[in-house]
Amino acid sequence: MNKLSKYVLAIAVSAFLVNCGNNNNTKNSSAMTSSKAEKVYVAPGEHDEYYGFMSGGYSGNITVYGIPSGRMLKEIPVFSQFPTSGYGYSEETKPMLNTSFGFVPWGDSHHPDISQTNGELDGRWIFINENNTPRIARVSLATFETEEIIEIPNSAGNHASSFITENTEYIVAGTRFAVPNPQKDMPINEMKGKFKGPLSFVSIADNGRLNLDFQLNMPGFNYDLSHPGRGKSHGWFFFTSYNTEEANTLLEVNASQNDKDFIAAINWKKIVEYVKNGGGTKVDGKYAHNIYDEKTHTATSTIKEGVISVDPRDVEGSVFYIPIPKSPHGCDVDPTGQYIVGSGKLSTDLSVYDFDKIQTAIANKDYEGDAYGIPILSYENTLAGVVQQPGLGPLHTEFDGKGNAYTTFFISSEVVKWKLGTWEILDRQPTFYSVGHLMIPGGNSRKPFGKYLIAMNKITKDRYLPTGPELEHSAQLYDISGDKMELLLDFPTHGEPHYAAGIRADIIKEKSKKYYELAENEHPYVAKSEADAKVTRNGNEVHINMTMIRSHFAPDNIEGIKVGDKVYFHLTNLEQDFDVPHGFSMIGANTSEILVMPGQTKTIVWEPKREGVWPFYCTDFCSALHQEMQGYIRVSGKNSNTPLKYTLDE
Amino acid sequence: MKSASILMIIGSALLLGLFIFPLWSITLEAPQYPSGIGMNIHLDGLVGKEKHDLQNIDGLNHYIGMSKLPKPNEMWEFSVFPMVVGGMALFGILLGFLGLLKGISPKWFLGWLILMVILGVLGMYDFNAWMVDYGTNLDPKAIMKMTDANGNPLSYKPPLFGTRHILNFVAHSYPHTGAYMMGFGMFLTFIAYWLGNKKMKTVKA
Numbered sequence: 050m051n052k053l054s055k056y057v058l059a060i061a062v063s064a065f066l067v068n069c070g071n072n073n074n075t076k077n078s079s080a081m082t083s084s085k086a087e088k089v090y091v092a093p094g095e096h097d098e099y100y101g102f103m104s105g106g107y108s109g110n111i112t113v114y115g116i117p118s119g120r121m122l123k124e125i126p127v128f129s130q131f132p133t134s135g136y137g138y139s140e141e142t143k144p145m146l147n148t149s150f151g152f153v154p155w156g157d158s159h160h161p162d163i164s165q166t167n168g169e170l171d172g173r174w175i176f177i178n179e180n181n182t183p184r185i186a187r188v189s190l191a192t193f194e195t196e197e198i199i200e201i202p203n204s205a206g207n208h209a210s211s212f213i214t215e216n217t218e219y220i221v222a223g224t225r226f227a228v229p230n231p232q233k234d235m236p237i238n239e240m241k242g243k244f245k246g247p248l249s250f251v252s253i254a255d256n257g258r259l260n261l262d263f264q265l266n267m268p269g270f271n272y273d274l275s276h277p278g279r280g281k282s283h284g285w286f287f288f289t290s291y292n293t294e295e296a297n298t299l300l301e302v303n304a305s306q307n308d309k310d311f312i313a314a315i316n317w318k319k320i321v322e323y324v325k326n327g328g329g330t331k332v333d334g335k336y337a338h339n340i341y342d343e344k345t346h347t348a349t350s351t352i353k354e355g356v357i358s359v360d361p362r363d364v365e366g367s368v369f370y371i372p373i374p375k376s377p378h379g380c381d382v383d384p385t386g387q388y389i390v391g392s393g394k395l396s397t398d399l400s401v402y403d404f405d406k407i408q409t410a411i412a413n414k415d416y417e418g419d420a421y422g423i424p425i426l427s428y429e430n431t432l433a434g435v436v437q438q439p440g441l442g443p444l445h446t447e448f449d450g451k452g453n454a455y456t457t458f459f460i461s462s463e464v465v466k467w468k469l470g471t472w473e474i475l476d477r478q479p480t481f482y483s484v485g486h487l488m489i490p491g492g493n494s495r496k497p498f499g500k501y502l503i504a505m506n507k508i509t510k511d512r513y514l515p516t517g518p519e520l521e522h523s524a525q526l527y528d529i530s531g532d533k534m535e536l537l538l539d540f541p542t543h544g545e546p547h548y549a550a551g552i553r554a555d556i557i558k559e560k561s562k563k564y565y566e567l568a569e570n571e572h573p574y575v576a577k578s579e580a581d582a583k584v585t586r587n588g589n590e591v592h593i594n595m596t597m598i599r600s601h602f603a604p605d606n607i608e609g610i611k612v613g614d615k616v617y618f619h620l621t622n623l624e625q626d627f628d629v630p631h632g633f634s635m636i637g638a639n640t641s642e643i644l645v646m647p648g649q650t651k652t653i654v655w656e657p658k659r660e661g662v663w664p665f666y667c668t669d670f671c672s673a674l675h676q677e678m679q680g681y682i683r684v685s686g687k688n689s690n691t692p693l694k695y696t697l698d699e
Numbered sequence: 700m701k702s703a704s705i706l707m708i709i710g711s712a713l714l715l716g717l718f719i720f721p722l723w724s725i726t727l728e729a730p731q732y733p734s735g736i737g738m739n740i741h742l743d744g745l746v747g748k749e750k751h752d753l754q755n756i757d758g759l760n761h762y763i764g765m766s767k768l769p770k771p772n773e774m775w776e777f778s779v780f781p782m783v784v785g786g787m788a789l790f791g792i793l794l795g796f797l798g799l800l801k802g803i804s805p806k807w808f809l810g811w812l813i814l815m816v817i818l819g820v821l822g823m824y825d826f827n828a829w830m831v832d833y834g835t836n837l838d839p840k841a842i843m844k845m846t847d848a849n850g851n852p853l854s855y856k857p858p859l860f861g862t863r864h865i866l867n868f869v870a871h872s873y874p875h876t877g878a879y880m881m882g883f884g885m886f887l888t889f890i891a892y893w894l895g896n897k898k899m900k901t902v903k904a
Contacts (some may be wrong), residue, residue: 055749598758599758624758625750625751625754626751626755626758672841673762674762
């Protein structure tokens with residue numbers, strides 16, 4: 050134990066003793082505790098006030114929580130295979146994980162963002178980015194299923210993503226690792242001036258369809274985080290960048306040398322106009338575009354070629370750099386769109402920029418110089434103010450819509466509340482421990498809900514019962530409705546939530562789908578009734594159109610399957626009621642089970658390897674006769690001539 | 700006599716509400732069906748409270764061997780009842796107009812009402828008979844064969860009127876809008892008779 054932590058421990062122990070010695074205090078604090086408990090207590094059968102959607106980080110998924118109870122409601126598979134439902138294992142969903150590199154069974158999900166209309170959350174979709182193999186996903190908030198994934202070519206480390214503009218016009222992707230663009234075989238230490246940092250703009254159609262519109266081929270810095278302008282600054286996007294040193298090794302030292310890095314201010318509307326008028330050049334770029342169709346219950350993956358690349362210097366007045374101290378991380382825009390908060394993570398101050406001043410500086414050509422031909426605006430003349438000495442290691446800021454901002458400090462492990470305009474610090478609360486991102490439901494829109502704040506911590510240590518060396522991450526819920534923040538609840542989170550999005554529950558809960566209409570099922574292998582169930586052989590491929598209803602499969606006895614066959618089980622759940630899924634699993638299948646929702650069809654493949662009679666069964670306790678929901682498949686030798694036969698209750 | 704005849708027209712016309720609104724409602728409640736499951740009985744067939752409720756009731760009932768709920772073409776009642784109700788409504792309206800134009804005796808109104816009550820009782824009797832059959836005529840291969848304390852097979856007949864516990868469900872069986880309109884209409888026709896009769900007496904005196 051080093052000296053510093055001994056001191057901290059000594060102070061903590063003495064604080065504990067002082068508290069214990071004071072009976073009155075204990076009484077007060079227990080009264081306080083009970084009111085805190087009431088604030089997070091959601092009675093049995095009642096619903097939470099907010100949905101919280103947390104990124105799963107290295108789980109590749111999104112987890113859904115009820116706020117304020119902190120109860121986990123669901124894990125939505127997005128970028129990772131999920132054997133619980135068969136996502137990424139079923140024939141229908143395997144294409145969702147296809148990329149230009151082939152099938153990638155895993156992803157690193159980072160920053161969820163909910164669709165907006167006029168700068169307010171509308172609850173149609175939630176988007177999330179994948180960092181490792183750059184991708185953006187769109188998840189329906191009616192079905193809570195991933196409906197679309199688009200890969201971002203020419204990019205590496207899609208971190209400054211997936212933030213959307215205030216009418217869900219565009220969603221952005223960045224590149225956290227400068228890379229050769231186009232990729233080529235070259236010495237790493239020659240990166241300076243040769244690598245690029247393309248920023249991608251993906252348009253979103255009214256039906257949600259994503260389209261990679263263009264890539265802005267920026268200088269090769271590391272683009273870390275971003276946020277759209279809103280209100281008066283709608284039409285602009287702001288990206289933080291670090292490693293403006295363009296170091297290629299030992300970045301923790303070599304990328305920390307410049308006194309200031311940059312925020313890139315991008316007038317995307319201007320560039321969209323430029324591209325619409327034929328601007329930009331088509332460059333190479335191979336990427337997968339995967340779309341899940343709710344009617345066929347099937348995803349298709351299309352590999353696309355080429356992307357429009359725009360040189361930022363070709364569009365006069367569209368791209369500027371603003372100096373910001375010390376390797377910034379978060380880049381957050383307040384609800385009015387007036388202020389842009391940059392968090393220099395190695396700085397002790399927070400720099401806040403004024404959108405109007407940025408516009409004036411641009412109009413006056415108030416430049417400090419340029420970086421690769423991109424004008425650098427004056428730091429002093431764009432600055433709105435500095436929050437002095439708020440803490441150590443500022444990362445992210447969210448807003449409550451009442452003129453206050455809340456910033457997380459990783460190193461000093463706290464959330465600090467401060468006032469926009471006066472830059473005074475109003476309150477600070479410790480987090481447990483080392484907070485990364487924070488989320489206020491709607492805190493990233495024109496109308497934050499401003500009641501709760503959730504801190505997502507990177508370090509858990511002793512917060513819960515120990516579970517060996519590997520721990521879940523920890524989140525803290527604060528009540529921010531009063532002048533001071535009040536810590537209400539601790540709850541573990543799955544994977545590593547890098548960011549979260551929250552929304553008032555009533556905006557989406559009535560639209561939540563209960564089941565799929567069987568009559569609208571357009572799956573090519575659907576069996577809409579037991580009469581449609583069948584088995585067909587095509588060479589060594591066998592397709593079984595099977596139905597499931599409480600509590601049997603049809604057919605449930607199949608003969609004439611041979612070793613070496615490729616057997617496709619196409620399962621249709623005939624139920625048309627809320628919460629009556631059926632599962633399916635086959636002994637020895639090298640895939641997963643599949644969980645089939647009412648009205649849905651899903652397919653899993655089995656390649657029988659041994660002769661015999663092999664059972665299959667329903668994996669979801671569906672009814673009182675769930676244990677009876679089973680069947681047999683007779684597997685004969687490769688060259689046998691057992692006739693194909695399938696029956697139910699013969 | 701004028702107001703009595705108008706009441707007769709309105710009263711019998713209210714029967715036509717049965718062509719729009721359900722006659723009867725049966726709702727089943729159980730813990731795992733927090734919003735209930737049920738059906739409305741219309742003159743010409745059964746309709747689930749929610750889109751797939753009929754199918755889901757059949758799904759539940761297959762455990763205890765009850766037959767499937769009838770489709771409109773599987774019960775003669777669903778084609779005859781609309782004709783009876785429509786015919787009676789038109790007949791009542793016709794009587795009302797005759798009262799208005801020709802001044803027929805209000806006893807005609809009473810006669811219509813008595814006929815209507817007889818038909819109503821017959822309808823209820825028929826409905827109850829169907830429910831007895833539906834609730835007791837069970838598949839011998841039923842998955843669950845439940846018996847009462849005396850070893851007799853349980854009856855799953857929903858109540859004709861009222862609330863009853865059936866295994867894990869509570870069944871509520873009550874008239875719906877169409878029946879209330881019919882009842883109120885029949886009451887109006889009685890008022891029509893009473894009013895007409897009083898006026899006749901006054902005129903005679």
